[in-house]
Amino acid sequence: MTNTTDKHINPDKIIPTMHPVFAQRTSYRAASPHQHLWEILDHVFDPELPGLTIWDLGVLQDIQVTQSQDDFGQLKPRQLKLELITVVITLTYSGCPAVDAMTQDIIQALNNAGFEQVKVKVSLAPAWNTDMISPAGKQQLLALNIAPPNEDDHPDCPVCGSSNTEVISQFGSTSCKSMHRCQHCAEVFDYFKSL
Amino acid sequence: MINSFSIEQQSPLFRFVLGLADDSVVLSHRLSEWCSNAPYLEEDIALSNVALDYIGRARMLYQYAAEIEGKEHTEDDLAYWRNEREFTNLLIHELPKGDFAFTMMRQFFLDVFYHFYLEKLVDSKDETVAAIAAKAIKETRYHLKRSEPWIRQLSEGTEESRARILRAVDELKDFVGELFEMPPWEAELLAEGISVDRSSLQKPWDDYVQKFLAVSDVDFGDSQLQIRGGRNGIHTEHLGHMLCEMQYLQRCYPTMQW
Known part of the structure; x- marks a missing residue:
């Protein structure tokens, strides 16, 4: 006897779509006057998820630039290096140790690009959630064989696509x-929990 | 480092935030004691992750407490340089981890409590407290999803597991009442919309827990207050031993960092 429920692929769950929360982040970023800085930080990745940038993960929230002053209190706007860059990030889970590594990597990336004064601010609000993850980020999770978050918290197997998982x-x-374990192809996989 | 610390002279907001931070750090330590000791590998990882959530919560609260205090103390100073009598956690958090049934029963009791408590705390007029609560409530909901099936499974499992569950309820019930007591400084902040009225949560908590346990024919009775003192620094004999271990490195090698 064949079990028809055994392999049931729901393409809507596998192909990630853009969530309104992410769309809002995208338009915020697009309106920022510091495009070059956002692009530099597109090369900073989550230390535990290779290839997933802090932007795609939703951790990178904002970049602010203020002119710092010289010893006499004078503004020196033309000298790029005297700009103070404040990068605002949010925590995924409150105890996540990756935040320290990410902070160092952000400072390093901007220092390497010639920006010496960099500060990373961890913001508590808005509380991070998985809707902040970009479609590209969800694709990257799939590429790592990690099932991306979905609303009913029942992941499909990232390897064979079956929904018959436990x-x-x-x-x-x-x-x-x-x-989780796939009962169709027997693969054991990680699922990025919906939060 | 903290050389002298007098809790009575601190502001109500500081004492409120510090109390919540102490609750979190102490419970986190107790949970972390299961690391490499849990019944099997997945459970080991799970308990350590719950511990991590609580340490994260504690860090945010200690950082905020240090900011309120304004004496350039750090989160680490507050966690590692206060003595037993200067810790203000509620007693249920500090009880030794016991067996697995005890740990899960305490977790279930606390998950239900925080579920109700944090849901109110997200509306705190203090923005930082509200933001921390908003993060923590999501984690607590998930913890509860994990502790409930465990309580069900152990209560309805073998004769041995059921006996351990009944013993855990018996050992814990006297420590539950303190969760619903309002220390004066929290009552003061309640008027400003910053803290939560703990006493109003007792009924919902009792109803929820009794209903859940009744399905497995486990009798809770009620959470009449018997043992108190944590918020005033009066602890069980267990906290001092726990702090010896938790604070050992910083006390031996002051200001040491990873």
């Missing part, structure tokens, strides 16, 4: 993931 553990290698 939970093994509610926590995986990091706070943001849980462990």
Whole structure:
């Protein structure tokens, strides 16, 4: 006897679509006068998720630039290096240790590009959620064999696409993931929990 | 480092935030004691992750407390350089981890409590407190989703697991009442819309827990207050031992960092 529910691929769940929350982030970024800085930070990745940038993850929230002053209190607007760059990020899970690595990588990336005064501010609000993840970020999760977040918290197998999966553990290698097993192809995989 | 610290002279907001931070850090430490000791690997990872959520919560609260205090103390100073009598956590958080049934029963009790508490705290007029609550409530909802099936499974499992669950309820019930007590400084902040009226949560908590446990024929009775003192620095004998371990490195090698 064949089990028809065994392989049931729902393409809507596999192909990520843009969430309004992400669309809002995109238009905020597009309106920023500091496009070159956003682009530099497109090369900063989550230390635990190779290839997923802090922008795609939704951690990078804002970039502010203020002119710093010289010893006499005079503005020196023409000298780029005297600009103070404040990068605002938000925490994924409150205890996530990756935030320290990300902070260092942000400072390093901007220093390498010639910006010496960089400050990273961790903002508590708005509270991060998985809707902030970009479509590209969700694709990258799939490429890493991590099922991207979905609303009913029942992931499809990132390898074969079957929805016939079960939970093994509610926590995986990091706070943001849980462990699942595909009952169709027997693959054990991580799921990026919907938050 | 903190050389002298007098809790009575601090502002109500500081004491309020510090109390919440102490609750979190102490529970986090107790949960972290399961690391490499849990019944199996996945559970080991899960408990450590719950501990991590609480340490994250504690860090945000300690950072804010340090900011309120305005004496250039850091989050680490507050966590590692205060003595037992200067810790203001509620007693239920500090009880030794016990067996797995005890740990999960305490977690279930606290998950239900924080579920109700944080849902109110997100409306705090203090923006930082509200923002921390908004992050924490999501984590707590998830913790509850995990502790409930465990309580169900252990209550209805073997004779042994059920006996341990009943013992855990018995050992914990006297410590639950303190969760619903309002210290004077929290009552003062309640008028300003900053804190939450703990006493109003007792009924919903009792109803929820009794209803849940009744399905597995576990009797809770009620959460009549028996043992109190945590918010005033009066602790069980267990906290001092726990702090010895938790604070050891900083006390031996002051200002040491990773």
